Amino acid sequence: MEKPYVIGIDIGGTNSVFGVVDARGTILYSDSIKTGKYEDIKDYISILSYGLKGVIEQAGGPGKIRGIGVGAPNGNYFTGCIEFAPNLPWKGTIPLAQLISESTWNIPVTLTNDANAAAIGEMTYGAARGMKDFIEITLGTGVGSGIVVGGTLVYGHDGFAGELGHVKVKENGRICGCGRAGCLEAYCSATGVARSAREMLATRTDKSLLRDLNPETITSKDIYDAATKGDKLSVEIFEFTGNILGESLSNFIAFSSPEAIILFGGLTKAGDLLLNPIRRSMEDNVLKVFQGKTKILVSQLKESDAAVLGASALGWEVKDS
Amino acid sequence: MEKPYVIGIDIGGTNSVFGVVDARGTILYSDSIKTGKYEDIKDYISILSYGLKGVIEQAGGPGKIRGIGVGAPNGNYFTGCIEFAPNLPWKGTIPLAQLISESTWNIPVTLTNDANAAAIGEMTYGAARGMKDFIEITLGTGVGSGIVVGGTLVYGHDGFAGELGHVKVKENGRICGCGRAGCLEAYCSATGVARSAREMLATRTDKSLLRDLNPETITSKDIYDAATKGDKLSVEIFEFTGNILGESLSNFIAFSSPEAIILFGGLTKAGDLLLNPIRRSMEDNVLKVFQGKTKILVSQLKESDAAVLGASALGWEVKDS
Numbered sequence: 001m002e003k004p005y006v007i008g009i010d011i012g013g014t015n016s017v018f019g020v021v022d023a024r025g026t027i028l029y030s031d032s033i034k035t036g037k038y039e040d041i042k043d044y045i046s047i048l049s050y051g052l053k054g055v056i057e058q059a060g061g062p063g064k065i066r067g068i069g070v071g072a073p074n075g076n077y078f079t080g081c082i083e084f085a086p087n088l089p090w091k092g093t094i095p096l097a098q099l100i101s102e103s104t105w106n107i108p109v110t111l112t113n114d115a116n117a118a119a120i121g122e123m124t125y126g127a128a129r130g131m132k133d134f135i136e137i138t139l140g141t142g143v144g145s146g147i148v149v150g151g152t153l154v155y156g157h158d159g160f161a162g163e164l165g166h167v168k169v170k171e172n173g174r175i176c177g178c179g180r181a182g183c184l185e186a187y188c189s190a191t192g193v194a195r196s197a198r199e200m201l202a203t204r205t206d207k208s209l210l211r212d213l214n215p216e217t218i219t220s221k222d223i224y225d226a227a228t229k230g231d232k233l234s235v236e237i238f239e240f241t242g243n244i245l246g247e248s249l250s251n252f253i254a255f256s257s258p259e260a261i262i263l264f265g266g267l268t269k270a271g272d273l274l275l276n277p278i279r280r281s282m283e284d285n286v287l288k289v290f291q292g293k294t295k296i297l298v299s300q301l302k303e304s305d306a307a308v309l310g311a312s313a314l315g316w317e318v319k320d321s
Numbered sequence: 322m323e324k325p326y327v328i329g330i331d332i333g334g335t336n337s338v339f340g341v342v343d344a345r346g347t348i349l350y351s352d353s354i355k356t357g358k359y360e361d362i363k364d365y366i367s368i369l370s371y372g373l374k375g376v377i378e379q380a381g382g383p384g385k386i387r388g389i390g391v392g393a394p395n396g397n398y399f400t401g402c403i404e405f406a407p408n409l410p411w412k413g414t415i416p417l418a419q420l421i422s423e424s425t426w427n428i429p430v431t432l433t434n435d436a437n438a439a440a441i442g443e444m445t446y447g448a449a450r451g452m453k454d455f456i457e458i459t460l461g462t463g464v465g466s467g468i469v470v471g472g473t474l475v476y477g478h479d480g481f482a483g484e485l486g487h488v489k490v491k492e493n494g495r496i497c498g499c500g501r502a503g504c505l506e507a508y509c510s511a512t513g514v515a516r517s518a519r520e521m522l523a524t525r526t527d528k529s530l531l532r533d534l535n536p537e538t539i540t541s542k543d544i545y546d547a548a549t550k551g552d553k554l555s556v557e558i559f560e561f562t563g564n565i566l567g568e569s570l571s572n573f574i575a576f577s578s579p580e581a582i583i584l585f586g587g588l589t590k591a592g593d594l595l596l597n598p599i600r601r602s603m604e605d606n607v608l609k610v611f612q613g614k615t616k617i618l619v620s621q622l623k624e625s626d627a628a629v630l631g632a633s634a635l636g637w638e639v640k641d642s
Contacts, residue, residue, distance in 0.1 A: 074610070083610070133478040147576065149475050149482075156470075156578020157454040158614055163575040166608045168568070171492060178608060247489070254484040255468065255576050257477025287487045287499060289395070289404070293479055 003066040005059050007052065007107075008312025009100070010114065011035060011072035013087035016044075018052060020059040021312035025125035027305055029055040041090045041099070049103035062105040069110050069314025071117030071307055072096065078159035080111045086177070110314040114138070114307060116153055116162060118264050118299070119146025121310025127262050127300040134260045135252055136299070137164065137245075139267035142177070143185040143192075149256055165189070169248050188245045190220040190267055196237050197223050208233035224270050238273040245274075246281025253282075253290045264299035264306065324387040326380050328373065328428075329633025330421070331435065332356060332393035334408035337365075339373060341380040342633035346446035348626055350376040362411045362420070370424035383426040390431050390635025391417065392438030392628055399480035401432045407498070431635040435459070435628060437474055437483060439585050439620070440467025442631025448583050448621040455581045456573055457620070458485065458566075460588035463498070464506040464513075470577055486510070490569050509566045511541040511588055517558050518544050529554035545591050559594040566595075567602025574603075574611045585620035585627065 005028070009018040012035060019030030031051045038044035056062055074085040080097030082088065097109040112120075119136035122128040128136070132151040138144040143165030147154040154161045165185035166178055173182025174195065186192050198215045201208065209226040210218060210233060227234035249261055267274060279296050286294075301309055326349070330339040333356060340351030352372045359365035377383055395406035401418025403409065418430040433441075440457035443449040449457070453472040459465040464486030468475040475482045486506035487499055494503025495516065507513050519536045522529065530547040531539060531554060548555035570582055588595060600617050607615075622630055 131478075133482075149470050149477075150473060152471060154470050154577055157452075157580035158578055158611075160610050161454075161470075161576065161578035163578075163608055163610070167572045167575050168606065180606070180608070251488045251572075252576070254488050255482065255573070256475055257479055257482035257484075259478035285489065285501070287484055287501070289481050289484070290479075 003064055005064050006066050006312045006315025007056070007068040008117075008308040008310065008315065009048075009052075009068065009070045010117070010307030010311050011070065011088070012114070012307070013073070016048060017308050018048075018055065019308045019312070020055050020065070021309060021315075023316075025309055027308060029058040030308065031055055036089055039089045041094055044090075045099045045103050048100070052100075052104050056104065062107055065107050067108045067110060067315035067317070068100060068104070069112075069117065069311040069317075070096065070100065071112060071114040071311035071314075073114060074160075075111040075113045076159035077110070077112040077116070077153075077155050080109065082111075110317055112153075112155075112314060113144065113162075114310075115144025116146040116155075117310035117314060118144075118301070118306060119148055119310070120153060120313040121301055121306060122262055122264070122299060123148060124313035124316070125301065125309055126306075127297050128260065131259050133256060134258045134262055135164070135256065136262045136264055137249075138264045139188060139190065140265040141189060141191055143189045147256060148258075164248075164252060167248060167251070169244055184244070184248050188241055188248075188267075190265075193220040193223060193237060193241050193267065194218050196240055197234075200233060200237060204233070206233060210234060220267055220270070224273065227270070227273050235273065238270055239277045242274050242277025243281040246278040246283075247285045249278065249282045249294075249296075250285035250287075250290075253286055253294050257290060258294055260295040260297050262297045262299055264301065265303070268298045324385055326385050327387050327633045327636025328377070328389040329438075329629040329631065329636065330369075330373075330389065330391045331438070331628030331632050332391065332396075332409070333435070333628070334394070337369060338629050339369075339376065340629045340633070341376050341386070342630060342636075344637075346630055348629060350379040351629065352376055357410055360410045362415055365411075366420045366424050369421065373421075373425050377425065383428055386428050388429045388431060388636035388638070389421060389425070390433075390438065390632040390638075391421065392433060392435040392632035392635075393417065394435060396432040396434045397480040398431070398433040398437070398474075398476050401430065403432075431638055433474075433476075433635060434465065434483075435631075436465030437467040437476075438631035438635060439465075439622070439627060440469055440631070441474060441634040442622055442627060443583055443585070443620060444469060445634035445637070446622065446630055447627075448618050449581065452580050454577060455579045455583055456485070456577065457583045457585055458570075459585045460509060460511065461586040462510060462512055464510045468577060469579075485569075485573060488569060488572070490565055505565070505569050509562055509569075509588075511586075514541040514544060514558060514562050514588065515539050517561055518555075521554060521558060525554070527554060531555060541588055541591070545594065548591070548594050556594065559591055560598045563595050563598025564602045567599040567604075568606045570599065570603045570615075570617075571606035571608075571611075574607055574615050578611060579615055581616040581618050583618045583620055585622070586624070589619045
């Protein structure tokens with residue numbers, strides 16, 4: 001193969017990580033820069049392209065690179081732009097794919113949001129290999145999703161489909177970061193789980209290991225640690241979370257009837273503490289015709305590599321030119 | 322064209338209507354039989370094929386027919402079977418596509434559910450011509466849906482995707498015909514609207530033209546008639562219905578970001594009484610990135626023809642053999 005590699009770039013609010021990836025999903029060379037440090041997009045692109053050129057030279061030069069895939073919050077596949085991403089320093093619409101391509105020997109660049117990139121990575125290298133219909137749910141600081149129907153990612157007419165973290169799951173529910181109320185993300189993200197802990201600690205009086213911690217800085221990891229020590233309230237927090245997520249998944253199944261729903265991200269480390277209530281609640285709530293059909297799986301992408309791998313998978317989609 | 326026609330068969334709980342359709346969507350010859358009269362599927366197929374042969378002969382014989390498309394409740398596109406359809410007389414799994422094909426010169430038969438057929442009909446002959454991403458919502462006795470993503474109907478891994486009438490929209494809500502509680506169908510079908518009327522009449526004391534009617538037999542048509550005469554409570558019933566539907570649509574948009582949501586069926590005759598609250602509620606509830614982007618349209622398929630046309634559109638999908 002003349003161009004044996006692709007590049008994946010994962011742009012997060014804190015770091016931008018990038019790497020050269022081969023067809024088997026091995027990250028050969030990688031590097032990262034701080035996203036938040038560059039308030040002017042020109043400075044960011046200049047530093048990013050310096051880093052990209054470094055790994056590209058290591059891989060044998062631009063002639064070896066088939067394409068660059070970028071996963072970024074609010075990244076639009078159709079336009080190649082980042083549009084109004086709340087966690088990134090640049091405001092308005094940024095033509096990111098074009099800027100990156102222009103600064104790196106005009107290698108073709110494809111952009112999508114981070115959850116879509118995770119879904120494509122899962123299909124290319126992970127738990128969804130061979131699947132044509134699945135939903136990837138990312139449970140991190142927020143809740144994201146990438147939906148695959150008939151082997152193709154669902155982008156919608158505008159490139160922004162798959163915002164399942166902002167499906168409303170509670171009437172008059174918690175205020176979400178998006179400004180609306182009752183979103184799935186407000187309950188089932190890592191920060192949502194911490195909110196549940198604070199709520200339960202404030203409204204109840206039963207003992208809990210969590211009471212030794214400062215409620216304002218409590219994390220989902222703290223709750224997991226307490227739950228594994230048998231802390232009842234912590235176990236209940238995961239049950240509460242799993243119940244809401246499972247019921248939401250039962251609604252998502254009514255939409256696209258996926259073979260599997262694949263959970264990705266830090267919260268999945270809670271394992272059966274979270275997965276059991278999810279599965280139970282999903283099966284209890286799903287329409288009869290779908291009962292027992294949809295698998296709940298945990299991502300097989302290593303978390304440290306997943307974002308770069310997922311983004312890189314987009315690089316293979318580049319048409320020969 | 323050697324085979325210029327297709328056949329559409331719409332199987333409803335009461336009637337089975339079928340017709341020969343040309344490429345412009347004109348129904349050339351049609352006929353119908355009573356579905357409910359034949360409790361044995363063999364008898365049904367025998368009478369249906371007799372009728373089909375009649376219209377096929379009128380059209381010039383089986384050599385003129387490219388394929389047969391069937392829309393039926395719980396019809397599975399992948400298997401060609403009807404599976405556990407609650408409103409049809411036959412229990413269990415019925416290999417309908419095969420039975421019809423065998424009884425009509427082995428013309429290829431494609432089957433899907435009635436709402437999917439409506440979506441395909443809309444895309445082929447109606448308001449969705451040229452659209453690649455839209456959702457068809459059928460508002461009849463029940464609430465059905467057909468979802469089109471990237472120009473292709475979403476069937477899911479098992480052929481049953483697109484059951485948006487059974488997305489839960491209310492916690493501890495009304496019991497639905499499916500046995501679960503709080504489904505969209507329990508509120509926004511024609512029967513759901515009549516339930517809303519009965520609930521409001523029972524729990525309130527304000528005057529209404531509807532109080533002259535027997536609440537047990539009230540229909541959505543009665544409520545529409547009263548609303549057009551200025552009956553406040555009837556107007557409120559449509560607002561209540563539109564609010565719930567609009568909020569649900571805002572969640573569906575988060576899934577597939579369609580260019581349009583197309584409403585089909587008897588309830589759409591309520592016009593702006595229903596459409597205005599739907600549009601308002603949808604825009605009030607939708608995630609910012611989708612605001613003002615998704616059109617709410619009313620089907621352009623004539624209701625009397627739509628089911629047969631929709632089903633017939635499947636007939637064009639037959640591969641040459």
